[in-house]
Amino acid sequence: MPDYSRHGVAAGAIVSDSPVPPSWKPAALFALACLLIVVGIAPLVLAGHGHLKGMLPVVQGVFLFGTLVFGLLAFVRYTTQAHHGAAPLPQFMAPLSEFVMPLSEFVSERREPPGRVVPFPVAHRDIADRPSQWSLDVIDRMEWKRFEDVCCAFYNEKGIKAATTRMGADGGVDIRLYQDPDDADCCTAIVQCKAWGQPVGVKTMRELRGVMAHEAIERAFFMAPNGFTDNAREFAAINRITLLDGRLILAMIQRLPDDASRRLLELATEGDWTTPTCPSCGASMTPRQGKHGPFWGCSTYPRCRAKLGMRGVGPARHAASA
Numbered sequence: 001m002p003d004y005s006r007h008g009v010a011a012g013a014i015v016s017d018s019p020v021p022p023s024w025k026p027a028a029l030f031a032l033a034c035l036l037i038v039v040g041i042a043p044l045v046l047a048g049h050g051h052l053k054g055m056l057p058v059v060q061g062v063f064l065f066g067t068l069v070f071g072l073l074a075f076v077r078y079t080t081q082a083h084h085g086a087a088p089l090p091q092f093m094a095p096l097s098e099f100v101m102p103l104s105e106f107v108s109e110r111r112e113p114p115g116r117v118v119p120f121p122v123a124h125r126d127i128a129d130r131p132s133q134w135s136l137d138v139i140d141r142m143e144w145k146r147f148e149d150v151c152c153a154f155y156n157e158k159g160i161k162a163a164t165t166r167m168g169a170d171g172g173v174d175i176r177l178y179q180d181p182d183d184a185d186c187c188t189a190i191v192q193c194k195a196w197g198q199p200v201g202v203k204t205m206r207e208l209r210g211v212m213a214h215e216a217i218e219r220a221f222f223m224a225p226n227g228f229t230d231n232a233r234e235f236a237a238i239n240r241i242t243l244l245d246g247r248l249i250l251a252m253i254q255r256l257p258d259d260a261s262r263r264l265l266e267l268a269t270e271g272d273w274t275t276p277t278c279p280s281c282g283a284s285m286t287p288r289q290g291k292h293g294p295f296w297g298c299s300t301y302p303r304c305r306a307k308l309g310m311r312g313v314g315p316a317r318h319a320a321s322a
C-alpha cells in the first residue's frame with residue numbers, strides 16, 4: 001500500500017482559490033434559445049413585415065452563430081465535467097478553451113453555489129498565469145511529479161547523468177545520479193524530492209538513510225521546497241545527506257546559464273503544472289470534497305482510488321519556508 005500522505009502536500013491549486021466551474025446546462029439552454037430564434041421566432045416576426053423582411057438572413061446568421069458558440073461551449077463543458085469533471089479536454093479542442101471557458105464562466109457565473117468544490121478547467125487557468133521567471137512561488141506551486149522532473153532536469157543541465165525512477169516503484173528514491181566516469185551505469189548518489197507544504201522531518205530522513213545503506217550508496221540529496229525540521233537537519237549533517245530547500249534550489253537554478261534556466265522554467269510551467277499527478281497510476285488528479293474537507297482524488301476513480309491531501313489555504317503556503 002503506497003503511502004500517499006508522503007505526497008500529501010504536493011503543490012497544487014487550492015480549492016478556495018479556484019474559480020467555480022460553471023455547469024454545461026446554461027450554455028446548452030442559450031444554444032437552444034438561439035436555435036429557436038433562428039428557426040421559429042425570427043421568421044415569424046420578420047417575415048410579416050415587408051421592409052424588415054430583408055433583415056431576416058442577417059438576424060438568422062447572428063443567432064445561428066450564437067447557437068454554434070453556445071452549443072460548442074455546452075459540449076466542451078460537458079466533456080470536461082464528465083467522469084467527475086476530470087476528463088481533460090479533447091486534444092483538438094484545447095485551443096478553443098481559451099475563449100470558450102471565459103464565455104462559459106460569464107454565462108453561468110451566478111448559478112453555481114459559492115464555495116462548492118468542483119473540478120475546474122486547469123488548462124485555461126494555468127496557461128493564463130504561466131510565470132515568466134523563476135521564483136520561490138514557482139517552485140512552491142509545481143505539482144510533486146513536475147518538481148521531480150525539474151530536479152532531474154537540473155542535474156542534466158549541470159552535465160550530470162540523472163534519471164527519475166519509475167512511478168510507484170521508487171523505494172524512497174526519486175532520482176538516481178550517475179557520476180562515475182568509469183561506469184556510466186553505476187549509481188553514485190540518490191536524490192529524494194518531496195514537494196510538501198511543511199518541512200520534512202527526521203523520520204523521512206531516516207528512511208532515506210535506510211535506502212542509502214541498503215543500496216550501498218554513500219551520498220544523497222534531499223530536495224524539498226519547504227525545507228526541513230531542525231532534527232532532520234542534524235540527522236542529515238552526520239549522514240552525508242545534502243539538504244536543498246526552496247531558496248537553495250532557486251539559487252542553484254538562477255546560477256545556471258540563462259538558456260538552461262529558461263529551459264527548466266519551460267519544463268516547470270508547461271501545460272497544467274500545478275494539478276498533482278496521481279502517485280498510483282500517473283493520471284491527473286481532481287479536487288474533491290470529502291467528509292473531512294477537500295482532497296485530491298484520482299481522475300480515473302473508481303478505477304484508481306488514490307488520494308492526496310490538499311495543501312492548506314492561502315497565506316500559510318510560504319510560512320514553512322520563511
Ligand SMILES: [Zn+2]
Pocket residue numbers: 278279280281282283298299300304305306
Ligand atoms: Zn490514479
